[in-house]
Every structure is written in structure tokens, then in C-alpha cells.
Amino acid sequence: MAIDRNEVGDQEWESALARAEVLRRLPNRPSPGEIADATAELDVSRSTLFRWLKAFREDQRVAVLVGRKPGRQRRGIDAFEPALKALVDEAIRTFYATPERPTLTRLWKHVCSACRHNHLTPPSIRRLKGYIATFDAEAMTRRREGKARADAQFLALPGEFSVKHPLQVVQIDHTKVDVTVVDPIERQPIGRPILTIAVDVCTRMVLGFYLSLEAPSVTSVALCLTHAIIDKTRWLADRGISLEWPASGLPECIHVDNGAEFHSRAFKLGCDDHNFVVSYRPPGAPRFGGHIERLIGTMMGAVHLLPGTHFSNVLDRGDYDSEGRAVMTMRELEAWLALEIIAYHSDLHRGIGRPPIAAWNEAIAAHPPRHVRDPLAFLIDFLPFEPRVLRRTGIHLNNICYWSDGFARWIGRCDDKVLVKYDPRDLHQVFVKLGGNYLMAPTRNPGRPAITLWEQKAALRVQRARGRREIDEETIFQTIAAQRALLDQATRETTQTRRLRARRAHLQPRPALPASAPADEPVIALPHFPVEVWE
Incomplete structure (x- = not known):
């Protein structure tokens, strides 16, 4: 195998050129005298001369005449019997x-x-x-x-994922935010929220986002999409932000990974209804979502500056007490992220060579986006749903009865089940599709408090653990009320105990913490603090 010119020094290359010059002078059938003269000039043996001559005539390259270093030329495989x-x-x-x-x-x-x-x-x-x-x-x-x-x-990445106009391709993804948030009442840590965020591939504008304490679901996707398509002036003003965030409009294609929420019936039906093409990344290939992945990395890098951050890894975190230093509520973090996104829009983006907001304003002037007339109807289209029979007593869903006076004209006239949409964050009302339109139906008892689907399922588990097979609506709401009262009492007692211990810290040493909690100690879940629906 010939050696590349870049792998040898100048002196070795000059020697190879001199050998080539001697070999070129030799005829096809050299005489004994010519062979003797060549071996003397090159100071090599007869066998080496003929080896060089054969290699040079076969390859026609000077590089084959470069002297090799002594020793094995192939490592490893020739070393073992x-x-x-x-x-x-x-x-x-x-x-x-x-x-x-x-x-x-x-x-x-x-x-x-x-x-x-x-x-x-x-x-x-x-x-x-x-x-x-x-x-x-x-x-x-x-x-x-x-x-x-x-x-x-x-892996080589010679290609480029590019689009021609805004909202042609919108990427959506989730991430756990690297910061602990606190509840708005006691200011105690309640965990790390999940961020669902959407970006326009053409202009790199962030179209919208949604924060939640729940796992990624079709509801979080629906709320993120709703935030992406609406005009955000009122939304920003409600959070005390006077800056501009002009991104809005209906996308043509939504590019997502293979999460269960993106394969749900509600998501697919909503996309079909609004003429969205859904494009899925190849499984296990995050590089196909590079734009949203880089945006998430940028946002999390900024989050690391907040009190209560978890940093990127354990080594960076060190002995930093993320829960102890947490100060921001969900709504405060939401406003902070909005300001960070607005600043991101005005900064130079290396991928497109200009600020995203400048690219957006120029692009929408040439290609105006589509807008939705009713954001609430858009949100409803993406909410989870269940088919139910319209009874004379109303709609029964999740062991709760819902009624609307608009049901009266449909009683006894619906042969098939009707479509019932619900918001898992608030089961106080559902949306029933009748005659091509959605009818809002609250709980039959208007005095019922608003509850989440998580609370409803937890109440069912409690009652079934007590041996009750038949669960009625009254039992569910009584159980949830008792759980909430127990939680409020536990929270107050915990706060008082913490304050009393701080007052007595100088009088006695702090007791050692137990290695683990008793097995029979009850676990009380923290309440859900839903973010309001955008109008």
C-alpha cells in the first residue's frame, strides 16, 4: 500500500524521488551491468531493487518508494497466534x-x-x-x-432540513425544566415542571409554549398549539409584559417525535380537521429534530441562572440545594420564560444569520399566515374525548354527571353515542358535540368544586381500597374534599413545626433524620395548580 505524501517528511520524499529517477532509466529487460549500476547508485540489494521496480511499474506512483519504518506494519492482528x-x-x-x-x-x-x-x-x-x-x-x-x-x-450529516416560508414546518417537543418551582401560597417546593414548546423552522421564532406539572399529554400539546396560533398581545399584558411577540398562525406541518401523546386519537383528529400534516421523526434519531433540540438547550442554559436550578448534571450541581433555594411559582416562571423568548427573538441567530424576529417580519410580509377564528374551539378540537350515550339525566363521564338545558331537544333523538371532550385539568365542565357544534355542559350540581382528572382517579383508588365497588358522584367529591382538607392541615402543621424548630435551634442539637420513612406512613399528593386557559 502506498504511503500518502502528507504522511512523510520532505527528506524522505526527496529520497523517493531519487529512487524513481533511477528506476525510470532502467529498460524493461535490464542487463546485469545496468542492474549492478542501479544497486550501487541506490545502495540497496538486488532483491530490494527488483521489489521497488515491480511496485513502481505496477502503481506508477513515487509514494510506493517511500521507505517504511522497521518493525510490524500491521498492528495487533499479526501479533497473536x-x-x-x-x-x-x-x-x-x-x-x-x-x-x-x-x-x-x-x-x-x-x-x-x-x-x-x-x-x-x-x-x-x-x-x-x-x-x-x-x-x-x-x-x-x-x-x-x-x-x-x-x-x-x-454519523455523517451532509443534508440540511430547510423550508421556504414561515409555518411551513413547526417542531414541538417536551422537556423537564431544570429548576424547581414553589406553590403560590406556602412557597414550598412542588417539583420540576414540564415545558412543551413549539418553534418555526423557517424563521426560528418560538411560536408558543406551555408549562405543566403533569407528564406530557395530548392536553399539554393542545395548550401549546393554542398558545402558538393566537395573538399574544392580551396574554402578555395579563402577565405585565409590554414587549412584542408577533408570532401566531396555523402551521402547515407539525414535526414531532414518537411520543404517545402525538399518536393519540385526539391529536390526529385535530390535525386532520385543521389540515395539519403530521411528520414523525425516525425512532431513536433526535438529530431529525435538531431545531427544537437546540432551542430547548438554549432555554435550559438560561434557566440555570435561576434560583432553584438543577444544572446540567450532578457534578455541576455540587452541594447546591435546588429545593431549598427555589423561589419561583409556575406563573412567575411562565412570565420569565416569555421574557427570555422575546430576548431570544431579538438576538442574532447563527443558523439563519439574523435575529428571528427580523426573519419573521420579512417572511410573513411575503407569505401571510392562516389564522384561527375561535381559539377556544381550536383547543377543544385537540382535547381528549370519549363517546357517551346522551341519557335523560345528561352525560355521565368519569363517574360525574353533566347537564345542559341544550340537551333537552336531543333527548331520545340520538341513536348513536355522542362525542364528549374534556379538559383533564378541570372536570367542572365538558364539551358535547351535537349537530356539528360543541355544547358546553357543567356538572349537574353547580355547587361542585372544580377538580382535576388526577384527583378524580385518586379518589376512586381510595374508595376501591376501602372495598367499595359502586362509586357515586357524591362519594367522589366528598373524598376529594377530605383529601384537600387533610392536605391543607398537613401543610399548616409542617410550616408551624419548621418555624418552631428554627426558634429552638440554639437550645438543642437538631435530631437526626430517619434513614427511611415508616412503611405505613400515608403519602399525601400535592395539589395541582393549573395554568389558566388562554383566551
Whole structure:
């Protein structure tokens, strides 16, 4: 194999040129005298001369005449005899190339132990390292560190995901925010929220977002999309923000991953109804959502400056008390993110070479976006739904009865089940599709408090654990009221105990915390603080 010119020094290359000049002068069948003159001029043996002459005439390149360094030219594979090679290959396959990622030293000790058992001379760790270097690096990384790591290191990305006009492609994704939030009453930590965010690929404008303490769901997607399509002037004013966020309009294509919420019936039907094309990323390939992934990284980098941050990893966090230093409520974090997004719009974006807001204003002048007439109807289209029978007593859903005077003209005239949409954050009302339109129906008892689907399911679990098979509406609301009262009492008592302990801290040492909570200690869930629906 010829050596590349860039791999050799100038002196070695000059020597190769001199050898080529001598070899060019030799005829096809050199005489003994010509051979003797050439070997004397090059100061090599007869066999070396003929080896050079054969290689030069076959390859016609000077690089084949570059002198090679002494020693083995192929590392590793020629270093082992067949029995030792088979043993090392087996050790690499079953021990080294595994997700546990043992070190080279561990592999060497494993090979040495196997060699002693098979009466073979073990290789040195240096020779073993050289042999591993002959394996395909990408395949080895894939087996040891996984597909994502191998793709990030070895996968070529020559293409580019580009679009021609705004709202042609909108990417949506979720992430857990790297900051702990507190409740608005006691200012105690309640966990890390989930951020659902949408970005326009063409202009890099953030179209909308939604914060929630619940896991990603079709409801969070619906609220994020609703925020994306509406004019945000009133929404910003309600949060005391006087700056502009002009992004709004209906997208043509929604680009998402393969989360369950994006494959739900409600999401697909809503997209079909509003003429949205849904494009899914290939499974396990986050690079196909690079625009939203980079945006999330930018937003989380800014969040790390807030009190209560969790940083990017445990090492960066150190002994920082994220829960103890948390100060922001959900609504305050929501306003802070809005300001951060507005600042992001005005900053230079390296991907497009200009601020996103400038690109947006120019693009929508040439290609005005579509707008929705009724944002509430748009939100309803994406809410989860269940088919139900319209009874003379109303609609029964989640063991709760709903009634509207508008049902009267449909009683006894609906042969099929009707479509009932509901908001899991508030079961105080549902939306029933009758005659092509949605009719809002509150609970039959107007004195019922607003509850979440999570609270309703928790109440059912409590009652069924007590042996009650038949659960009525009254039992559900009584259980939820009792749980809320217990939670309020526990919260007050916890606050008083904390204050009393702080007052007595100088009188006695603090008691040691137990290693674990008693097994029979009741677990009380924190209440849900829903973010209001945008108008």
C-alpha cells in the first residue's frame, strides 16, 4: 500500500524521488551491468531493487518508494497466534464490547486469567490495546455506549432540513425544566415542571409554549398549539409584559417525535380537521429534530441562572440545594420564560444569520399566515374525548354527571353515542358535540368544586381500597374534599413545626433524620395548580 505524501517528511520524499529517477532509466529487460549500476547508485540489494521496480511499474506512483519504518506494519492482528487470537476475540466480544464498558486494564486481566487457564502466554496490555485499535471504532462504540453515542460521534450529516416560508414546518417537543418551582401560597417546593414548546423552522421564532406539572399529554400539546396560533398581545399584558411577540398562525406541518401523546386519537383528529400534516421523526434519531433540540438547550442554559436550578448534571450541581433555594411559582416562571423568548427573538441567530424576529417580519410580509377564528374551539378540537350515550339525566363521564338545558331537544333523538371532550385539568365542565357544534355542559350540581382528572382517579383508588365497588358522584367529591382538607392541615402543621424548630435551634442539637420513612406512613399528593386557559 502506498504511503500518502502528507504522511512523510520532505527528506524522505526527496529520497523517493531519487529512487524513481533511477528506476525510470532502467529498460524493461535490464542487463546485469545496468542492474549492478542501479544497486550501487541506490545502495540497496538486488532483491530490494527488483521489489521497488515491480511496485513502481505496477502503481506508477513515487509514494510506493517511500521507505517504511522497521518493525510490524500491521498492528495487533499479526501479533497473536491463532489460539491466543481466538481467546482474545471471545473476551472482547463477551466482556469488553458490552454496555458495562469495562476498562482496558480490566480486559487485560480477564485475558490473562483465561490464558493461564488455557496454558497460553498472555499478551502485554500494549499489544492488546493495539489489537483493539484494529476493530471498527463505530461498531465498538455502538456496542459499548449505544446507538445515540455512536451516531453523535460517527454519523455523517451532509443534508440540511430547510423550508421556504414561515409555518411551513413547526417542531414541538417536551422537556423537564431544570429548576424547581414553589406553590403560590406556602412557597414550598412542588417539583420540576414540564415545558412543551413549539418553534418555526423557517424563521426560528418560538411560536408558543406551555408549562405543566403533569407528564406530557395530548392536553399539554393542545395548550401549546393554542398558545402558538393566537395573538399574544392580551396574554402578555395579563402577565405585565409590554414587549412584542408577533408570532401566531396555523402551521402547515407539525414535526414531532414518537411520543404517545402525538399518536393519540385526539391529536390526529385535530390535525386532520385543521389540515395539519403530521411528520414523525425516525425512532431513536433526535438529530431529525435538531431545531427544537437546540432551542430547548438554549432555554435550559438560561434557566440555570435561576434560583432553584438543577444544572446540567450532578457534578455541576455540587452541594447546591435546588429545593431549598427555589423561589419561583409556575406563573412567575411562565412570565420569565416569555421574557427570555422575546430576548431570544431579538438576538442574532447563527443558523439563519439574523435575529428571528427580523426573519419573521420579512417572511410573513411575503407569505401571510392562516389564522384561527375561535381559539377556544381550536383547543377543544385537540382535547381528549370519549363517546357517551346522551341519557335523560345528561352525560355521565368519569363517574360525574353533566347537564345542559341544550340537551333537552336531543333527548331520545340520538341513536348513536355522542362525542364528549374534556379538559383533564378541570372536570367542572365538558364539551358535547351535537349537530356539528360543541355544547358546553357543567356538572349537574353547580355547587361542585372544580377538580382535576388526577384527583378524580385518586379518589376512586381510595374508595376501591376501602372495598367499595359502586362509586357515586357524591362519594367522589366528598373524598376529594377530605383529601384537600387533610392536605391543607398537613401543610399548616409542617410550616408551624419548621418555624418552631428554627426558634429552638440554639437550645438543642437538631435530631437526626430517619434513614427511611415508616412503611405505613400515608403519602399525601400535592395539589395541582393549573395554568389558566388562554383566551
